[in-house]
Amino acid sequence: MDQPYSAWADWLNKFHTSSEWIQALWLVTGAATVLGVTWLVMRGVCEIVGLSRGRRCLDRDV
DSSP: OOOOOOHHHHHHHHHHHSOHHHHHHHHHHHHHHHHHHHHHHHHHHHHHHHHHTTSOTTOOOO
16 A cells, blocks of 8 residues: 655655755744744734733833
8 A cells, every 4th residue: 555645755765865055044044934924913912902902112311
């Protein structure tokens, strides 16, 4: 019986067989994507909390 197709296993196989430079690039871009998405989510939460309190997020009185 054949195993069902797994996109995750296929991607891991391609990652494993690629050159070290490509592997490093994937790791860096993956980390940057996670950090960017985390920043966007936290900015959205900050804006929502700020709107509920009647002020904007990151207001600076200078």
